[in-house]
Amino acid sequence: MSNDSCGAPAGGVTISKDKSSKEAVIEGQVLRGGAPVSPGYARLLGTGDEFVAEVPLGEDGGFRFFAAPGEWTLRVLAPGQVRLEQEVTADIGQVTKVEFLV
Amino acid sequence: MSRSDVLVDADWVEAQIGAPGTVIVEVDEDTSAYDKGHIPSAIKIDWKKDLQDPVRRDFVDKVGFETLLSERGISNDDTVVLYGGNNNWFAAYAYWYFKLYGHDKVLLLDGGRKKWELDSRELSTDVPARDKTSYTASEQDAALRAKRDEVIDAIGKRNLVDVRSPDEFAGRLLAPAHLPQEQAQRGGHIPTAKNVPWSKAANEDGTFRSDDELTALYRDEAGVDFGKDTIAYCRIGERSAHTWFVLHEILGQPNVKNYDGSWTEYGSLVGVPIELGEGK
Numbered sequence: 316m317s318n319d320s321c322g323a324p325a326g327g328v329t330i331s332k333d334k335s336s337k338e339a340v341i342e343g344q345v346l347r348g349g350a351p352v353s354p355g356y357a358r359l360l361g362t363g364d365e366f367v368a369e370v371p372l373g374e375d376g377g378f379r380f381f382a383a384p385g386e387w388t389l390r391v392l393a394p395g396q397v398r399l400e401q402e403v404t405a406d407i408g409q410v411t412k413v414e415f416l417v
Numbered sequence: 418m419s420r421s422d423v424l425v426d427a428d429w430v431e432a433q434i435g436a437p438g439t440v441i442v443e444v445d446e447d448t449s450a451y452d453k454g455h456i457p458s459a460i461k462i463d464w465k466k467d468l469q470d471p472v473r474r475d476f477v478d479k480v481g482f483e484t485l486l487s488e489r490g491i492s493n494d495d496t497v498v499l500y501g502g503n504n505n506w507f508a509a510y511a512y513w514y515f516k517l518y519g520h521d522k523v524l525l526l527d528g529g530r531k532k533w534e535l536d537s538r539e540l541s542t543d544v545p546a547r548d549k550t551s552y553t554a555s556e557q558d559a560a561l562r563a564k565r566d567e568v569i570d571a572i573g574k575r576n577l578v579d580v581r582s583p584d585e586f587a588g589r590l591l592a593p594a595h596l597p598q599e600q601a602q603r604g605g606h607i608p609t610a611k612n613v614p615w616s617k618a619a620n621e622d623g624t625f626r627s628d629d630e631l632t633a634l635y636r637d638e639a640g641v642d643f644g645k646d647t648i649a650y651c652r653i654g655e656r657s658a659h660t661w662f663v664l665h666e667i668l669g670q671p672n673v674k675n676y677d678g679s680w681t682e683y684g685s686l687v688g689v690p691i692e693l694g695e696g697k
Binding site: 374393395 | 535596614
């Protein structure tokens with residue numbers, strides 16, 4: 316995906332190795348009984364539940380965000396009224412890993 | 418225009434599957450989403466390959482649009498029902514684009530692909546074969562599209578609505594948070610712009626918020642003057658097409674333009690004013 320777009324593939328954009336040290340990456344996976352959940356959506360929320368971004372889950376149940384450093388809320392939506400949340404902290408040069416179990 | 422003229426729900430679309438005179442079209446942020454499964458009978462338009470000029474930074478021209486729709490089997494009389502992921506982000510962009518070239522009957526599936534998926538409705542991988550048509554487009558409707566000089570002239574005169582996230586508006590990020598941040602241009606926003614992130618217009622399931630909630634959001638909370646003309650912008654003009662849809666098509670505001678050059682153009686211009694930080 317070229318960078319002059321707003322488009323992101325399911326699961327989020329792949330990290331390029333030479334750029335990852337400048338990014339605050341949050342990534343993870345949504346699983347149900349060990350199997351990936353897809354379709355579904357991961358939402359990145361800022362202070363006060365402020366919506367920032369959303370990606371559809373990849374076929375592996377995965378998602379990735381390139382956030383600003385700081386505190387974030389991740390919310391996962393999936394068929395069957397699934398709605399899960401976790402608080403995470405992102406830092407520049409770090410890949411923060413998050414797992415959701417449905 | 419009002420909500421009932423432009424939005425349809427999933428039950429309505431389900432009843433239209435395969436109906437003559439109606440073409441369901443998926444336009445997705447993730448251009449591979451269609452291939453993994455789509456609303457039965459839907460065809461795909463790729464917002465990038467199909468709708469952007471491959472060389473210049475611009476849309477496909479009138480002839481290109483005519484060729485595209487003819488090849489996809491869309492007639493001038495067809496009702497086009499657009500849907501896509503992420504709150505209809507790119508479907509709303511395609512809606513604006515169809516209106517720009519004068520297509521009369523265009524509708525948006527409220528909630529888009531996300532609501533359809535969360536409802537566990539049927540998805541198909543069958544790609545329908547449609548007979549070619551001979552589509553005739555109108556010249557671009559200049560009333561819907563703002564260019565850079567008009568935007569600079571609008572500072573302090575018209576409403577400028579920056580629909581990016583607060584971090585992009587303030588200059589802390591240069592792209593949405595689900596994308597890499599490396600960019601050449603400066604961060605910030607056009608002076609006097611109000612920041613109303615596009616996604617605030619949508620409920621969590623991707624449907625649009627009620628008319629009363631939308632009016633409160635733009636007019637009462639953000640201070641957009643409904644008595645003035647408005648230009649919406651974002652980074653490359655897709656999120657702001659969603660806001661154009663809300664203001665012009667749902668709320669019926671008469672003079673609303675989308676600035677598709679948006680921040681990747683404005684933030685790279687030499688000598689134009691830029692404001693940093695939170696809105697004033």
